[in-house]
Amino acid sequence: xxxxxxxxxLAVLFLAFVGAGNASAAIQVNxxxxxxxxxxxxxxPPDVMPPQ
Amino acid sequence: MNVGSIVKYYRMKNNLTQAExxxxxxxxxxxxxxxxxxxxxxxxxxxxxxxxMNVEWNQELxxxxxxxxxxxxxxxxxxxxxxxSMEVLYEELEQKKDYLQSTDLxxxxxxxxxxxxxxxxxxxxxxxxxxxxxxxxxxxxxxxRGAAKVFYFIYYVFVQEEAKAREIAGRLxxxxxxxxxxxxxxxxxxxxxxxxxxxxxxxxxxFAELAINQFxxxxxxxxxxxxQMLQAVNFANRxxxxxxxxxxxxxxxNARLMDEASLYEGVLYNYSMLQNRxxxxxxxxxxxKELKSLMTPEExxxxxxxxxxxxxxxxxxxxxxxxxxxxxxxxRGKDDPYIAIQLTYFRKKKFSQHDLFDYCEQxxxxxxxxxxYIGEARRFAWRLANYHRSIGNFEKADAYAxxxxxxxEKMT
Numbered sequence: 001x002x003x004x005x006x007x008x009x010l011a012v013l014f015l016a017f018v019g020a021g022n023a024s025a026a027i028q029v030n031x032x033x034x035x036x037x038x039x040x041x042x043x044x045p046p047d048v049m050p051p052q
Numbered sequence: 053m054n055v056g057s058i059v060k061y062y063r064m065k066n067n068l069t070q071a072e073x074x075x076x077x078x079x080x081x082x083x084x085x086x087x088x089x090x091x092x093x094x095x096x097x098x099x100x101x102x103x104x105m106n107v108e109w110n111q112e113l114x115x116x117x118x119x120x121x122x123x124x125x126x127x128x129x130x131x132x133x134x135x136x137s138m139e140v141l142y143e144e145l146e147q148k149k150d151y152l153q154s155t156d157l158x159x160x161x162x163x164x165x166x167x168x169x170x171x172x173x174x175x176x177x178x179x180x181x182x183x184x185x186x187x188x189x190x191x192x193x194x195x196x197r198g199a200a201k202v203f204y205f206i207y208y209v210f211v212q213e214e215a216k217a218r219e220i221a222g223r224l225x226x227x228x229x230x231x232x233x234x235x236x237x238x239x240x241x242x243x244x245x246x247x248x249x250x251x252x253x254x255x256x257x258x259f260a261e262l263a264i265n266q267f268x269x270x271x272x273x274x275x276x277x278x279x280q281m282l283q284a285v286n287f288a289n290r291x292x293x294x295x296x297x298x299x300x301x302x303x304x305x306n307a308r309l310m311d312e313a314s315l316y317e318g319v320l321y322n323y324s325m326l327q328n329r330x331x332x333x334x335x336x337x338x339x340x341k342e343l344k345s346l347m348t349p350e351e352x353x354x355x356x357x358x359x360x361x362x363x364x365x366x367x368x369x370x371x372x373x374x375x376x377x378x379x380x381x382x383x384r385g386k387d388d389p390y391i392a393i394q395l396t397y398f399r400k401k402k403f404s405q406h407d408l409f410d411y412c413e414q415x416x417x418x419x420x421x422x423x424x425y426i427g428e429a430r431r432f433a434w435r436l437a438n439y440h441r442s443i444g445n446f447e448k449a450d451a452y453a454x455x456x457x458x459x460x461e462k463m464t
Contacts, residue, residue, distance in 0.1 A: 050278035
């Protein structure tokens with residue numbers, strides 16, 4: 001009986017872990033991507049640059 | 053100093069043949085060797101030759117040294133970005149063009165003119181000057197070789213031939229033609245400028261910091277502000293918000309004190325973008341309001357400022373009607389679909405949410421995506437994704453979310 005409760009507890013923990021993974025797939029800002037646009041792609045409005 | 057070239061210059065100026073000039077003083081072949089700088093004449097010979105042409109040799113030496121100093125002043129003005137003084141001295145040197153081109157000052161004269169044309173952003177004259185210098189560069193000394201490489205680097209950055217620019221920058225670390233100390237700060241600055249144009253903000257930061265340190269050492273205050281502006285934008289784009297803000301505040305103060313109106317306006321604009329990125333929309337709005345008060349509607353940046361004010365006001369829930377009216381007046385004068393889309397978007401925002409999101413989905417988002425306004429397209433994608441999620445359209449929500457991620461930019 002104790003063993004069954006223990007396995008059930010581990011299963012719940014596992015499912016909670018997986019569940020947390022799913023929750024984090026909701027729309028969030030992705031902090032790992034970097035800005036590295038080249039060419040015409042205007043990733044954000046251009047800054048005003050000082051004179052060359 | 054090549055005195056022979058000066059003898060030849062005055063002989064030509066006096067319309068004398070070699071025979072006429074040297075008669076009774078020396079032989080024609082002797083004079084020919086003097087004029088081609090193969091032979092250094094005795095002082096008595098020089099005195100007699102110049103006396104025949106009514107030229108005082110001592111005075112001539114003074115003239116030579118004066119123009120040598122003027123050339124060094126000319127390039128120093130460029131280093132310290134004293135554009136007005138540079139223009140005045142350019143005219144003066146142009147008056148003496150024939151003389152300068154006949155002496156051994158010709159190399160520096162032509163080199164420094166390249167720098168001048170680059171500061172003036174005169175592509176045609178700069179390109180012509182590059183051709184002139186390609187014929188002279190075999191005679192450059194070590195300093196002139198180093199200076200030439202720095203100016204060629206600036207030229208290729210200016211005309212956007214990046215591969216050539218980077219090749220020269222790489223070679224500048226060689227033993228042949230190291231960067232002269234006078235141009236060290238400028239070299240770092242140009243590297244930082246190039247990297248930033250390519251949105252390589254980390255690399256740009258590295259060079260901007262080197263430029264800042266060098267300009268501080270040289271008390272080169274105007275160029276220091278330019279380098280600090282570059283650095284502040286780098287920090288803002290790397291999300292180093294506090295560091296960026298510190299630099300922007302310093303720049304606002306110093307640009308105002310030094311009466312640098314154009315720089316001051318640029319800082320206001322960039323600082324307002326930073327504040328918007330951080331969600332400090334009220335602060336961004338005040339900065340944009342000040343900027344708008346300093347500009348006239350004819351300026352190219354004015355429309356951008358107006359649109360940013362509308363976006364900021366909308367985030368903060370501020371009054372927008374007067375801004376919308378102004379944008380309408382501007383839009384009538386220009387046939388620009390981007391302005392038309394912004395106008396419709398903000399008008400619809402006042403009324404129906406449903407209408408607004410329909411408009412975003414059917415018109416605004418496709419337009420922005422197609423014409424490369426990717427940052428704005430992502431913002432619209434984010435809002436559309438949340439909107440569709442809120443009304444249970446998970447398929448559409450996911451599609452917009454995927455677009456947002458695929459374009460891969462940090463957004464706050």
